[in-house]
Amino acid sequence: MGFIEDINTAAEIILDAHAITLVSHIDADGITSEAIAAQAISRLGIPVTPIFIRQLEPLTMKHVPNDDTLKVFTDLGAGQQNLMEEAGLPSDRILILDHHINQPAPGGTVYTQVNSRFYGPEYAKCSAAGVAYMLARKLDTANADLAELAVIGNVGDMMARESCGLCGIARGIAEDGMKTGHIHITKGLNCYGLSTRPLHLCLANSDDPILPGISGNPKAAADLLLRIGIYKKSSDQRVWEELDAAEAKHLASVVAEQLIANGESTERLFAEHYFFPHEPARSPLRNASEYATMLNACGRWANPKIGEAICFGDRGQRYREAEHMLRQHRSIIRELYEYILNTGVADAGSLQWIHTGDAYPDTIVGIGAGMALSKLNPAKPIMVLCCVADEPDMVKVSMRTNERVLRRGVDLQTALVAAAAEFGGGGGGHNIAAGAYIPKGCEDDFIRRVNELIAGQLETGAPHR
Numbered sequence: 001m002g003f004i005e006d007i008n009t010a011a012e013i014i015l016d017a018h019a020i021t022l023v024s025h026i027d028a029d030g031i032t033s034e035a036i037a038a039q040a041i042s043r044l045g046i047p048v049t050p051i052f053i054r055q056l057e058p059l060t061m062k063h064v065p066n067d068d069t070l071k072v073f074t075d076l077g078a079g080q081q082n083l084m085e086e087a088g089l090p091s092d093r094i095l096i097l098d099h100h101i102n103q104p105a106p107g108g109t110v111y112t113q114v115n116s117r118f119y120g121p122e123y124a125k126c127s128a129a130g131v132a133y134m135l136a137r138k139l140d141t142a143n144a145d146l147a148e149l150a151v152i153g154n155v156g157d158m159m160a161r162e163s164c165g166l167c168g169i170a171r172g173i174a175e176d177g178m179k180t181g182h183i184h185i186t187k188g189l190n191c192y193g194l195s196t197r198p199l200h201l202c203l204a205n206s207d208d209p210i211l212p213g214i215s216g217n218p219k220a221a222a223d224l225l226l227r228i229g230i231y232k233k234s235s236d237q238r239v240w241e242e243l244d245a246a247e248a249k250h251l252a253s254v255v256a257e258q259l260i261a262n263g264e265s266t267e268r269l270f271a272e273h274y275f276f277p278h279e280p281a282r283s284p285l286r287n288a289s290e291y292a293t294m295l296n297a298c299g300r301w302a303n304p305k306i307g308e309a310i311c312f313g314d315r316g317q318r319y320r321e322a323e324h325m326l327r328q329h330r331s332i333i334r335e336l337y338e339y340i341l342n343t344g345v346a347d348a349g350s351l352q353w354i355h356t357g358d359a360y361p362d363t364i365v366g367i368g369a370g371m372a373l374s375k376l377n378p379a380k381p382i383m384v385l386c387c388v389a390d391e392p393d394m395v396k397v398s399m400r401t402n403e404r405v406l407r408r409g410v411d412l413q414t415a416l417v418a419a420a421a422e423f424g425g426g427g428g429g430h431n432i433a434a435g436a437y438i439p440k441g442c443e444d445d446f447i448r449r450v451n452e453l454i455a456g457q458l459e460t461g462a463p464h465r
Ligand code: C5P
Pocket: 025, 027, 029, 030, 075, 100, 156, 157, 158, 159, 366, 367, 370, 429, 430, 432, 433
């Protein structure tokens, strides 16, 4: 069936429910999906109970009650239908809103699912928050006020990365937000931190594209800004959002010239950005990518409810707690990133890997892996293994790669799902970013096996999905 039909079916299921349990993931896309669905459902007067889960796996399934409420899974579930079936959850009490790769239940139970992977390219780059938003809008057009949350979820899950902007249905959602005045869509440098980071740090942190002489060198970036008059003194702290149109244009042309002079492409120099004009200037909630980081900071440090409160509009006590989480998140992610680079990774042939032991929580190692990859060998996927604090018999695996490697036939999700199953674990995710839990003790064999599978994918060179 098509997307519209599936959304209609999902809306009917919601409208029929007397009470709903929302089960969602702890990252920015999971928290925004939950916040969209919870608001849309409670606006209908249906009682809703939220549950956030780090990952659906055998040990966390116990948090999903087998009661008579409708269970709506957001940003997880597509890859774990086997667990739902094993737990005896009947298909008429489950609705999955997801964008992860679908793995049908082995016993044949068919769960109702709206998954943006099912409907072709127009829908493919839409995260779970986008699916939740489309359902919310079907339930009531007044829910268009939730578009901002859907954009944050999409941007948080990197849906804007490949094309330097949202596309397809996710772009349409951003336009909904523009129409209601909640979202300002604009083009700017393809950098992170346009609302809060002093411009020289913003430029120095750019790695897509690498800015010759500037990336990795805040002093050179500050000197450039002084030279072109955007900084008046080297201690200036202006942010990109504070530049007027002429200054932004001038800076862009100087940086573009520098790329061209070094024989580099300017193709990825600009990206579309999504600003929220009603949030205070210089706030981390002022644009979609920084807002997503704040939600990740809450969720990945076991406080998704704080992130949920921010999405519901809390700017008081919970917001101050979120600011604290964000500071901690930033400093530990940076520490992890430096740890990976300083310790170095082992080369297994077709992938590179590192075991971080119990130094960092399993919920953040994937983010560190993604950040470190651009400074390592970007041609080889990175695997980070780590201990799981509350499950000493398990090891968490996170893998990341990039579009160029995908084009050579690599698919991390397929490799991790297959290898994890062979070792009695479970995995899932996307071709570009995937994860797994495996039993402790089999790490070396597991690395060898994933390496073998990736080598096989490279040999076949099949185009990615
Ligand atoms: O899909 P899920 O939310 O569970 O994945 C979260 C992680 O995967 C994030 O760290 C995100 O950056 C990464 N990811 C990615 N590219 C995608 C989808 C997810 O890097 N296309």
